[in-house]
Amino acid sequence: MTNIPHVVDGDWLQQRLGDPNLRLIDATTFLKIPEGAGFPELWSGFEAYQEEHIPGAAYADLLKDFTDPNGTAPFTIATRAQFLAAVEPLGITQDTYVVIYDRGPLVNVDILASDWSARLRWQLKYEGFDNVAVLDGGFRKWKLENRPTESGISRYEAAAFPGERREALIVTKEDVKAALQDDNIILINSLSEADFRGETTTYPRPGHIPGSKHAFFGSHSDPETRLLYDDETLRATFDKLGALDPSKKVITYCGGGIAATWNALLLNKLGQENVAVYDGSLNEWASDESCPLVTLR
Structure with a gap:
């Protein structure tokens, strides 16, 4: 398949x-x-x-x-x-x-x-x-949904993994610094509104990377069905950030490079393939005093 x-x-x-x-x-x-x-x-x-x-x-x-x-x-x-x-x-x-x-x-x-x-x-x-x-x-x-489950451990037969690395899918701290001066790159902060505003103390310093757009990774699903909203709704969320413009590159980040991958997945789902994840995210960025952060408190 x-x-x-x-x-x-x-x-x-x-x-x-x-x-x-x-x-x-x-x-x-x-x-x-x-x-x-x-x-x-x-x-x-x-x-x-x-x-x-x-x-x-x-x-x-x-x-x-x-x-x-x-x-x-x-x-x-x-x-x-x-x-x-x-x-x-x-x-x-x-x-x-x-x-x-x-x-x-x-x-x-x-x-x-x-x-x-x-x-x-x-x-x-x-x-x-x-x-x-x-x-x-x-x-x-x-x-x-009362679907089947089991206990214990399941295994597959080991196999050599196919494929070669695609370096375009990941960015470093220096890449993000350069992106601050590039209008063709959109930064998306995937954390909560409180994190984005700088109202929490989860990371070494509060706030978000300057120029970042905000799309909380936990806001894309219907709380009643527990399933993703339809593509039209998701598209409206990301389109207003300019993140679906095929001429733009999107960099998603969060605290430690986990939530950012959820937004990256949804962008791919909507047809935006030019997406990279800042793996270090705020754990790395906020630990470096030379890296600017913005708060909205």
Whole structure:
């Protein structure tokens, strides 16, 4: 199966469970934002996966295996060698297609997005693999619909990963500095309104990168259905930011390069392919006093 949708629903996935070409991946990672000051708490979702997951799903540990332990932030993207070592057990080949899901962005706030899935999807795309989708509504919606689950551990036969890196899909701090002077680049802050305004203390310094537009990653789904709004609604959100202009390049960022990938996924879904993620995001930017920030308090 080729050219699968960017986002699929439960019906689509359930009809394909057991397909030998499907690589179904649980990317659950847990993050808790402290009520006061302090760095968010992060831990692996592997135990939760073992307790219950969608039938046939393998587990991808984003925190342990898909990041660079020598990086400057908890989710610095893995080196190519690290990525290959982590992805090969998932059995992804040119003949397979991938669907990724998770249990949601935070354990203490019910935000409707699958940004952990989007992060892995972006990494696969960055490393050269396109035939990948994210499950709309994630594991929570799957459970609400009383769909099947199982416990234990599922594995695929290991395989050499196809594809080459696409450096255009990632930007560095220096690239973002240069973008501040480039009218053809649109910066999108993917965090909450409070974060954008500089009213929180989650990151080393408050505020947003000058000139940034704002699109909270958790605002794109219907709270009643727990599914993404239709493309017309999503298009209106990003169009007003100028982010769907094919002549522009879009850079998404957040706190640590996770939520930013959800906005990047939706932009791709709407046809904007010229999208890059600032992997270091505010964890890196706000740690450097020479990097400007704007507050609206």
